[in-house]
Amino acid sequence: MLWTSFRFGALRKVVAAMGDGIALVGNPQLDEALELTADVLVIGGGPAGAWAAWSAASRGARVVLVDKGYLGSSGAAASGGMTIWHSEPDADSRERAKENRRKVDGLLSDLGWMDRVLEQTYQNVQRIEQFGYPFPADAEGNVQRRSLQGPEYLRTMRRVVKDAKVTVLDQSPALELLLDYDGTVAGARGVQRQENRFWTVRAGAVVIATGGCAFLSKSLGCNVLTGDGALMAAEAGSSLSGMEFSNHYAPSLPFASVTKGLMLGWATYSREDGTVIAGRGRGPGGNALGAALLEGPVYAVLDKADPEFQKLMRTAQPNFFVPFDRSGIDPFTQRFPLKLRLEGTVRGTGGIRIAGPNCETSVPGLYAAGDAASREVIAGGVSGGGALNAAWSMSSGFWSGAGAADYAASLGARAHTRSVLGVGRAGLRPVPYGATAGGAGEIVARVQEEVFPYDRNMFRTGPKLAGSLDRLHALWPQALAQQPSSLRELVRAREAAAMVAHARWMYASALERTESRGMHVRLDYPHLDPGQQHRLISSGLDHIWVRPETLSLGRRVREIKRELVAA
Amino acid sequence: MIELISPTRCIECNLCVKVCPTNVFDEVRGGVPVIARQEDCQTCYQCEIHCPVDAMYVAPEAEVSVAVDENELIASGLLGSYRKEIGWGKGRERGSKFDTTYLVTRQFRG
Ligand SMILES: Cc1cc2nc3c(=O)[nH]c(=O)nc-3n(C[C@H](O)[C@H](O)[C@H](O)COP(=O)(O)OP(=O)(O)OC[C@H]3O[C@@H](n4cnc5c(N)ncnc54)[C@H](O)[C@@H]3O)c2cc1C
Ligand code: SF4
Ligand code: SF4
Numbered sequence: 001m002l003w004t005s006f007r008f009g010a011l012r013k014v015v016a017a018m019g020d021g022i023a024l025v026g027n028p029q030l031d032e033a034l035e036l037t038a039d040v041l042v043i044g045g046g047p048a049g050a051w052a053a054w055s056a057a058s059r060g061a062r063v064v065l066v067d068k069g070y071l072g073s074s075g076a077a078a079s080g081g082m083t084i085w086h087s088e089p090d091a092d093s094r095e096r097a098k099e100n101r102r103k104v105d106g107l108l109s110d111l112g113w114m115d116r117v118l119e120q121t122y123q124n125v126q127r128i129e130q131f132g133y134p135f136p137a138d139a140e141g142n143v144q145r146r147s148l149q150g151p152e153y154l155r156t157m158r159r160v161v162k163d164a165k166v167t168v169l170d171q172s173p174a175l176e177l178l179l180d181y182d183g184t185v186a187g188a189r190g191v192q193r194q195e196n197r198f199w200t201v202r203a204g205a206v207v208i209a210t211g212g213c214a215f216l217s218k219s220l221g222c223n224v225l226t227g228d229g230a231l232m233a234a235e236a237g238s239s240l241s242g243m244e245f246s247n248h249y250a251p252s253l254p255f256a257s258v259t260k261g262l263m264l265g266w267a268t269y270s271r272e273d274g275t276v277i278a279g280r281g282r283g284p285g286g287n288a289l290g291a292a293l294l295e296g297p298v299y300a301v302l303d304k305a306d307p308e309f310q311k312l313m314r315t316a317q318p319n320f321f322v323p324f325d326r327s328g329i330d331p332f333t334q335r336f337p338l339k340l341r342l343e344g345t346v347r348g349t350g351g352i353r354i355a356g357p358n359c360e361t362s363v364p365g366l367y368a369a370g371d372a373a374s375r376e377v378i379a380g381g382v383s384g385g386g387a388l389n390a391a392w393s394m395s396s397g398f399w400s401g402a403g404a405a406d407y408a409a410s411l412g413a414r415a416h417t418r419s420v421l422g423v424g425r426a427g428l429r430p431v432p433y434g435a436t437a438g439g440a441g442e443i444v445a446r447v448q449e450e451v452f453p454y455d456r457n458m459f460r461t462g463p464k465l466a467g468s469l470d471r472l473h474a475l476w477p478q479a480l481a482q483q484p485s486s487l488r489e490l491v492r493a494r495e496a497a498a499m500v501a502h503a504r505w506m507y508a509s510a511l512e513r514t515e516s517r518g519m520h521v522r523l524d525y526p527h528l529d530p531g532q533q534h535r536l537i538s539s540g541l542d543h544i545w546v547r548p549e550t551l552s553l554g555r556r557v558r559e560i561k562r563e564l565v566a567a
Numbered sequence: 568m569i570e571l572i573s574p575t576r577c578i579e580c581n582l583c584v585k586v587c588p589t590n591v592f593d594e595v596r597g598g599v600p601v602i603a604r605q606e607d608c609q610t611c612y613q614c615e616i617h618c619p620v621d622a623m624y625v626a627p628e629a630e631v632s633v634a635v636d637e638n639e640l641i642a643s644g645l646l647g648s649y650r651k652e653i654g655w656g657k658g659r660e661r662g663s664k665f666d667t668t669y670l671v672t673r674q675f676r677g
Contacts, residue, residue, distance in 0.1 A: 069588030
């Protein structure tokens with residue numbers, strides 16, 4: 001806590017020195033700002049945000065949800081769809097679900113949280129059915145609730161969130177958090193980009209559900225996911241966890257955006273000259289594919305699927321086939337080239353550090369859910385094909401919404417009478433030095449040069465990490481000095497700053513972990529080191545630091561579970 | 568990237584303007600929306616599946632803009648094809664009812 005108040009003190013000085021100081025505030029070209037109050041403000045309208053809003057509203061809270069894009073179409077899940085880490089409630093099924101994961105996750109997960117997420121997911125998936133999502137039934141008539149098609153899932157969630165009387169602001173990216181003078185989160189500010197104005201929401205509690213950071217790689221549905229939530233949380237004094245597990249890459253046709261890997265489980269891979277690359281049946285993710293791509297072009301053909309099975313593949317994931325059908329490639333008979341797109345912390349596991357069972361952060365009044373939060377408690381160092389993320393987003397969303405509603409209720413009328421201060425900096429309150437010619441576009445390109453290459457981020461080494469980190473640190477003053485001159489540029493500037501911050505937390509943590517564990521692969525430390533079975537916490541913006549955290553959080557959760565069972 | 572808004576099909580409902588996650592379109596009062604910021608398009612196909620009259624076409628090329636021809640797209644059945652596959656639109660059964668992922672993952676080679 002000492003650290004938090006120190007941080008806030010420093011920020012307050014900066015902010016006070018510049019008055020409100022936000023670029024463009026008071027610009028006569030803009031319409032008058034929208035000002036709202038709420039018990040709970042949810043930032044982000046993917047599955048995590050939708051569940052948070054629904055859960056808070058179900059507890060009687062007045063809720064506002066803001067999304068950069070549109071609740072229903074925006075984010076990774078709405079376009080990608082998801083298979084769900086899901087098990088029947090009997091003890092055997094639950095044990096199997098956990099065991100399968102523990103084998104791969106690098107032993108950083110927590111069995112108590114895993115139990116809790118499996119149970120909450122089981123309940124929420126039944127709710128999704130009650131909400132009217134049409135699940136399929138098998139030949140015996142048993143309903144199969146193991147996957148969700150993206151557009152249908154998020155359309156359903158939009159409807160139930162609206163029915164729960166949540167005020168939804170679409171096309172309204174959040175830019176910064178508001179803190180009261182105790183350093184407690186008390187709302188947020190952003191822009192309504194289609195209304196040409198700022199918005200301010202004063203709230204009793206805030207849930208950050210802005211998804212992960214995919215560095216504008218054009219991975220399916222991910223260009224809205226630039227890590228804005230983590231930047232805002234860090235500015236408010238929150239720390240991050242597991243940022244070394246932030247290098248998920250997913251395969252796509254080189255020209256296309258669809259990064260769905262499951263179907264590649266039926267592929268034969270080959271090199272340019274047609275020779276088969278042996279020992280590759282692996283679909284999603286792809287260190288093996290990355291290694292091959294470093295040697296030269298890689299092709300695949302889905303020739304291990306017979307015609308009957310091909311039909312099942314199409315009805316399972318229609319989106320996988322769209323770019324093939326539209327470019328005239330028959331993936332079952334014709335070789336097609338592949339590349340890997342970086343998805344970063346989307347399908348990684350790092351994010352805002354969770355400090356308690358309601359997904360509260362270390363900053364009072366601030367909660368985090370979904371990909372914006374660290375998922376290490378259930379996923380350890382790798383989220384695999386991704387099924388864990390579906391379970392986590394609906395569970396953490398549900399808990400954070402409930403926790404935020406209860407916290408807001410405990411504040412009573414005080415919630416909206418507090419004096420508040422916006423604490424956003426980079427790109428928002430320009431500093432008068434270090435300005436760069438290129439602006440946000442240039443900064444983004446420089447970050448991408450450091451984080452996209454497979455031989456830098458997928459296969460890591462100390463010297464390359466250190467080199468990248470130096471250049472990224474040097475980029476931070478430029479992020480601080482950005483001078484946006486329109487609302488669009490303002491949003492871009494914040495996104496660029498968030499990406500610089502992410503890349504630095506990511507590589508600082510990766511440099512610290514001198515072993516290979518989960519998705520974090522160090523060529524100079526190829527083995528798992530039992531001495532490093534801890535999490536890595538990172539924090540800070542001007543100065544970044546990383547420290548280990550022992551695995552103890554789970555105990556609290558186990559106790560709570562026992563209470564629930566007893567009740 | 569988004570390449571086509573058919574002026575003959577569009578009913579000016581502006582749904583595409585509302586749903587585009589990256590805010591690519593601008594509303595035009597009394598007219599068909601315009602593709603105002605094509606470079607921001609993330610090729611997510613959301614506008615296309617939300618368009619109630621299949622007036623939009625998202626080409627699979629995510630990095631470069633390509634020329635498309637509406638009549639050819641109609642002839643090849645590609646205009647509105649993805650919306651049809653997910654079972655959106657009047658008189659269609661929603662595709663998630665026929666989601667066979669549970670059968671596919673059962674055989675996944677991992
Ligand atoms: C291609 C692909 C396939 C996947 N497949 C699977 C799978 O099979 N199983 C699985 O479990 N997981 C899968 N995942 C991961 C899964 O999609 C994510 O874990 C899930 O979407 C996380 O939900 P979320 O709500 O946290 O984030 P998202 O769904 O990404 O939503 C985040 C939302 O926040 C909004 N936002 C961002 N910044 C701001 C801001 N500044 N202000 C306001 N709003 C903002 C965005 O517009 C977006 O709507 C897949 C991901 C991808 C990319
Ligand atoms: S959604 Fe379709 S019909 Fe509606 S405005 Fe857009 S293009 Fe026109
Ligand atoms: S494909 Fe997606 S990002 Fe592109 S215009 Fe359509 S909705 Fe917008």
